[in-house]
């Protein structure tokens with residue numbers, strides 16, 4: 379039986395069922411299929427691709443074209459997972475029209491099923507306009523990497539009562555504006571939990587403790603691809619840095635020593651004739 383597609387309605391229903399939402403980033407079809415096969419609910423085509431795929435220092439340089447390209451790749455893989463496209467810096471802030479056009483492109487051209495955008499009160503009208511037009515929105519609050527230059531670094535939010543109250547009120551306002559989900563990044567655990575209890579839409583957390591309705595991580599972090607990236611909020615479930623460099627070193631040595639390709643990996647005229655004859659049977 380084909381896997382049941384995860385829709386925004388399914389994700390909203392998790393708020394009451396209590397089943398946690400599992401979200402991971404994906405940037406290409408191969409990973410999208412692997413994560414879908416593993417049972418991940420939401421594949422986020424995150425603007426983190428600017429760092430882990432493109433090698434930038436932060437997410438600011440990512441363009442709408444980049445997100446659409448990677449969303450197209452991701453959308454070809456999975457059968458079950460929901461596909462969410464991350465709206466990049468300055469693709470939705472300038473005006474509601476601009477946001478509508480770019481979010482619409484993520485759905486129409488990219489194949490996304492929802493969009494995520496980072497923001498606060500200033501974006502309520504935009505979220506309301508998008509959702510009224512049929513574009514499901516996940517609002518990303520707390521630590522917002524796109525505002526790194528304004529924040530002066532990646533800083534945990536909600537430490538003061540002013541900041542905590544502001545986050546709780548933003549969460550409620552985004553729910554009212556029509557957001558179907560909230561992404562809470564870099565928020566102290568107690569406040570992320572309080573936000574989760576204060577709204578009727580699901581929250582998905584990253585570096586925000588365990589009190590959210592779901593969790594998200596950057597897939598390369600979970601897999602331990604970068605040995606020098608070890609923030610407190612990441613749990614590495616594999617050490618692919620070691621696995622990959624080990625495999626590649628073995629390949630280098632085999633090629634240098636003449637061990638690869640061996641007979642086993644080579645073709646000969648007689649073999650090819652037999653193979654093509656079998657194919658024609």
Ligand code: KIV
Pocket residue numbers: 403422423424425426427464561563584594595596
């Ligand atoms: O771009 C991204 O990968 C994200 C996650 C860190 C939540 O926004």
